[in-house]
């Protein structure tokens with residue numbers, strides 16, 4: 001069964017629990033595990049890897065983002081900049097018979113997804 005997520009790549013999110021609480025960043029990637037969905041947020045939850053010098057690298061410290069559980073982040077509305085939950089609505093698509101499903105901010109009712 002596919003896991004439903006109301007957060008997508010390039011969304012701005014705020015971390016709402018854990019040691020990174022309060023940090024804000026852009027979603028770089030969604031990582032789907034067996035049961036869980038996690039997100040990699042730009043410059044949040046950095047872990048340091050120490051690498052040994054080798055033929056192709058000078059070695060040293062390498063920082064990279066570790067994934068966060070999706071339940072630990074909240075979407076930030078690009079319109080009202082509030083932490084929000086999303087509703088869905090359908091908008092008609094010109095030239096197509098099918099309406100398109102878009103996300104809507106529950107706080108300001110603005111459409112989150114671009115047309």
Ligand SMILES: [Zn+2]
Nearest residue numbers: 077080105108
């Ligand atoms: Zn909003």
